[in-house]
Amino acid sequence: MIGKxxxxxxxxxxxxxxxEPLDTKTAARVFExxxxxxxxxxxxxxxxxxxxxxxxxxxxxGSSFQLCTREENREYIxxxxxxxxxxxxxxxxxxVLAIIAYRQPVTRGDIESVRGVRSSHILEGLMQKGxxxxxxxxEAIGRPVLFGTTxxxxxxxxxxxxxxLPDLDTEESAEDKNKYQVTKEGEAGTDxx
Numbered sequence: 001m002i003g004k005x006x007x008x009x010x011x012x013x014x015x016x017x018x019x020e021p022l023d024t025k026t027a028a029r030v031f032e033x034x035x036x037x038x039x040x041x042x043x044x045x046x047x048x049x050x051x052x053x054x055x056x057x058x059x060x061x062g063s064s065f066q067l068c069t070r071e072e073n074r075e076y077i078x079x080x081x082x083x084x085x086x087x088x089x090x091x092x093x094x095x096v097l098a099i100i101a102y103r104q105p106v107t108r109g110d111i112e113s114v115r116g117v118r119s120s121h122i123l124e125g126l127m128q129k130g131x132x133x134x135x136x137x138x139e140a141i142g143r144p145v146l147f148g149t150t151x152x153x154x155x156x157x158x159x160x161x162x163x164x165l166p167d168l169d170t171e172e173s174a175e176d177k178n179k180y181q182v183t184k185e186g187e188a189g190t191d192x193x
Contacts, residue, residue, distance in 0.1 A: 001033065001037070002031055002033060004040075004041055004044065007031060007033070007037075007038070007041045008041050008044060008045045008048075010031075011027060011038075011041060011042060011045055011065075012045060014027065014030070015058065015065060015066065015067045016067055018066075020066065021061050021064035021065060021066040021151055021152070021155055022064060022065055022066065023062075023063055023064040023151065024038050024039045024042065024063045024064070024065075025063070027042070039063070042058070042060075042065045043060075045058060045065075046058040046060060046065065054070075055069055055070050055073050056068070056069060056070070057069075057070055059155075060160050061151045061152075061154040061155040061160065062151040062154050062160070062161065063151065064151045064155075066155070090122075092115075092117075092119075092122055093122050093125065093126060095115055096111055096115070096119055096122045096123065096126060097126065097131065097132070097149075097153070099111050099114050099115070100126075100132055100147050100148065100149055101149050101153070101162060101165060102165065102168060104135070104146075104147065104148040104149060104162075105135045105136060105146035105147065105148050106146065106147055106148075107138050107140075107144040107145065107146055107147070108120065108123060108144060108145065108147070109144060111123070111147075123147065129152075130150055130152040131149065131150060131152055131153045131156060132147050132148065132149055132150060132153065133147070133148060133149075133150050134146065134147060135147065135148035149162065
């Protein structure tokens, strides 16, 4: 087993060079170590950065980590970079993202049932942006694809996990909440479709 200080030093370099969120599975392959050990090293490194007063932190997005600037420095960075106009999501795209985030795993049919309109084009766009992904297939007739959010979704909305999503005002019935279950093979199925 490689020592923690060596791994943390290498992880810091990797995070700097990688630029995008680095998932623990990829890092574990690089070191040929257990993913849990790499997660432990990354969590320690993240805490070390939090203890510094520097302008760089390590942000966690699900099981991925990324070097980021401190929020307090945003104004100065924006002045330096003078960014292009921020891209916004359409109302329809936000609706689809919300349905997936709160009800995942969910089929296109379920999304369209909630929205009342076709959503294929929006789903394709969200997949191309890497915000959602296919997470399995329903056991319903035709075995439709089930969709879920990605770590990039968490990063984009600045949250570490889906548990940080605000509570909905409307209560779902227990039957709706348990509509889908994930089998041991990682494939999602339905209880009663």
